[in-house]
Amino acid sequence: MLVAGIILVLTVIAYLAKVVGGFEGVQFSPTVSVIVVILLAASLLWILVLTLKGRLIGRRVVFLYVGIAVSLPLFMSISQKIVISPETQQLYDAISELPSGAKVLVSFDYDPPSAPELQPMAEAFLYYCFTHDFKVIVIGLWPQGPQQANLAIDKLLALPEIEAKNLQYGIDYVNLGYQAGNEFVIQRMGGSFESMFPTDYSGHPYSDLELVRNIRNFSNIDYSFNLSAGYPGTQEWVQVAVDRYGLSMGGGNTAVQAPMMYTYLQAGQLAGLLGGMNGAAEFEKLVGREDKGTRFMLSQSFAHMVVIAFILIGNVAFIVGGRKKKL
């Protein structure tokens, strides 16, 4: 109760500071950041010592640590080195071979909960498309997908370098919206896009959109990118669009889905793969626009370290406790 009370009071103060005082936020200097890291590590060591002495911590302590590990790095001004993995490089190579004016189909098959991982990928991918004058066609097999696409597009259009290009809806990019039916939508798109998307997201008829008017089906698409958080997603796209219609495509997957895709990557069914936030950060680095994917990486590394620490502590407890005790 006490903790909840303190958090509540702090929250109100912070909010008032933001609204009334024009408070601009906190940022830890590198020195403070390092001190925080050391304190965190020291407290974990202390827990390890406690465990060695036979005093086990409860799961709420684990929860607390996860919370801290995720939020504190958001304040820090230090950053982390990013190494490009081969599958990310492969995706980048695939799109850098496309000529300007290439028609790129991007399928947004996720909803807001997966946005922290996939939205940075979407933004980085679209950023590359827009700066290289690709024509972008957006669809969604998840009801909220097209909306996520619009969020990303609106954000990018506001950037000065893209605003300068004066991109036109319907000519440079379209959002065809959502269609229910999972893999059957993909299958029918193999026959005709228009049959599945008679109108775009805001109700314009397909044939009124200059960009897609002459696009019948996958044979008119140069490259396709699928952002997937589950079913329907990359697996269905590969099974239908790639296997049956020969579409060339890359995938952006949540870290959970990514391991499943290595099969397709190895079999040559996928041309490139971004896996989780790492993939997003790596891709941001390649396209030369570092944003949330990169910024969140530090939090992610911290969280990983905390999980690793607790796996170790748990196993120490297990060995000390005579390999029997169940927590």
Added chain:
Amino acid sequence: MKRQIPLFITFFVGTLLIFSVFIPPMETLGENFTLFFDIIAVFAFFLGAGNLVRVHVSKLRKRKADWGFSIVTLIGFGFMLFVGLLKIGNPGGIAADVTAPGSWFQEMFNYVINPLQSTMYALLAFFVASASYRAFRAKNREATILLMAAFVILLGRTPLGMMLTAWIPDSLSIFQIPNMAVWIMNSFNLAGQRAILIGISLGVVAMSLRLILGVERTYLGGDDSG
């Protein structure tokens, strides 16, 4: 009769769909049947929604524990039907898509469902950590192997993993943890996945055939259901 007809329907529909794959003029049969499924699912939804309302109204009537929250659920459900079916506040009027930006329906999604969804999903982070702490023990050989693989992948994706093995010369770079992580993903992981996938597909074949042939028929009701 009561049991024979459903058995026949399952057999007929299942067999037809299996063969339709090999007969071009019947190619689209699967899609059409899936359309039927979508329509049936909505009809079933009337039963589901009816059940939802009935459960919460009866909680309310009997003043069961937490009946107050049932009111909230009922109001929420009714409100969504109201704004969704009538497309209240939809900038494009009744003809536009129900999830058009700006409609009340979509706003409810953005500011109520979305944060709830995302937060519930984010709870996973906490549970992943507690599961790691509590369940990932080197209990036996299998568990130890699982633990080690997870450990390498986790380490490989952190700066610590890079630092730990950065001293290994490039000629042996495969033993650097980040490379090991990628390599485990590409070889071991692929092998395990493949065995599981092949197994699953055979399991599906056998189970589908049991259903189609009526060996498995619990869904049809008991023997003496008359």
Added chain:
Amino acid sequence: MEHFAVWVAAFLTLGIVSFLYKDNPWYKLSEAIFVGISAGYWFVVLFWDNIYGKFWNGIFPEELIDSAGNVVTREPDYWLLVGAVLGTLMLLRLIPKIGWISRWPLAFIIGCTSGLYLINYFSSNMMRQVEATIMPLVGHWVLDPATSQNAFSAFSGADIFSNLVLVIGTFTGLVYFYFSKEHRGAFGGTAKVGIFFIMITFGASFGYTVMSRMSLLIGRADFLLFDWLGLVR
């Protein structure tokens, strides 16, 4: 309005998070709101998509006007009525006396799912995976884009090892799932190797997932600290 909405979102977010400490009225309230509103949401979405979009528009197709101003008419698809009939039969459950008829649509759906999945799973999971596993141990296939044919790479030690792992792993994994023979002797040993491979797969999957899950939480933390409180710069 925007302000108020962010507050509502923050209130609900914290309500759900409070479950970590223990079940409490705040969580119950968030849960009740979540269930009611989301059930309504999906009912409405499915209604407009399926009943109106697919069924009604299929039977009474709207006239579309194309860019040239021509009226495009589509043929009504009366097949959809079969779906509606099956759906109506489903509702007969409500009448106990003839409720058993509702098993017909159920039987239809089960036949449909079994029939569709049988071949689908078989061709993409079994056939395709077996095909992909047929490979020489001493190198790897490379796809030659010019001819769409497989060419072959040079020998390499790493390839040999990876390929061996892949083939042995797949093979022993299948042995593990084999039902017709007791896991004893050499067969049992092979099955044991198989389960090791499967465990490594799961470990790898788990490691990857930790990453993914953490990023979700990072997203929420970003919302609370940045969008709501404005603490993070």
Added chain:
Amino acid sequence: MRSRSSISPGWTLLLVTTLLVCIVAAPTFGQMPDDGVITFEDTVQVMVAAPTSLIATDHKYDDGEKIDLQWVPSIDDLPGIGTVVGYRIYRQDDGGVAEVIANLPAKANHYRDENTELGHTYIYSVAALTDGAEFMSNLTESISPEREWIDFSKRYLFLIALLVGGAVIYFIEIARRGKKLFVRKIAGLEAVDDAVGRATEMGRPILFIPGIQDMDDVQTLAGLTILGRISKTIADYDTEIFMPVSRSLVMTAGREIIKSSYQTAGRPEKYSDNMVTYITDEQFGYVAAVDGIMVREKPATVFLLGAFFAESLILAETGNYIGAIQIAGTARPAQLPFFIAACDFTLIGEELFAASAYLSEDPKALGSLKGQDVGKAVAMVIIVVGVLAATMGQAWDISSMNSLVDILKTIFSTS
């Protein structure tokens, strides 16, 4: 990707030769004949050669809705030069006016018209596009699409499916005739009965979660067939069962199954529709509610059998926290690690589909498992033979081995 492309080696050869000729002849580009020009403007126009050798063929094994076109691209369509910006396909339908049916990028050399109708005749032409002009190829012969009744391209899929499916049916039949078939035990499936017994002893309910997908997912069906077995025991012991679901159809099916078990057990009056409740279709709304149910009702046993996604760990950890015995199973490899970490017993992939056959102890159902093993045996043999042949073929360049590999790959390739 392999062998999907419709380019035959002959065509590739032709194409390569043509390109070579072009490169040799490159200096003379400016004097190309212009008989294919259909538009010409005052401004200086780049002239390019029209595509040649256009032919249309009926697409094999379809319902008469496809025609394949192939042509040799304009000889000016060279990498880096960029004078040809693309190709445009024209079609005359039953002698009508030629209409544009597709625009293709540069270097395209084939197109599949997937919008033809039986009984119509079509004439096609292809134009190379430059910035402002079109250079038309020859017209094709008039062609009518044909319908084929059997898709012979899938003959191997059919045969192998027939082999495995046939084995399943064969063993079901053998078992029906009363022959005893050996099937090994899956370690821990006995735990299912124990788990039900435990709940009965403790006087606490059983929670059954059939995943979050609808009846159109085969894993949901697998979960429900297992429910069919469990609910018989439950009805016998008269244990309390609660099954919250996220799909209305699953609710209907679940009720049917549990009800029939109670009828079989001879106590239909004990059954109530309240055992199966619909919550919401929303994935996490459902999870929020089920988590609430878990901590409030404290079930002794939790079954998680079906298609699970991200929620698997939330459910399994909460179940673990309340101290329930948990039995889980799914065919989604990504979720299995969590079940293995947090549950007492996990059915891995195939075992989920096999479990109901095991639990039923019905010899016919067990027979189907035997048939499944035939499939696995086939897969294992082919993998071993294929890998050996491919290795020998590559290492020592034995052509007979290489052709064996090609044959195996063709048989198992589904595209």
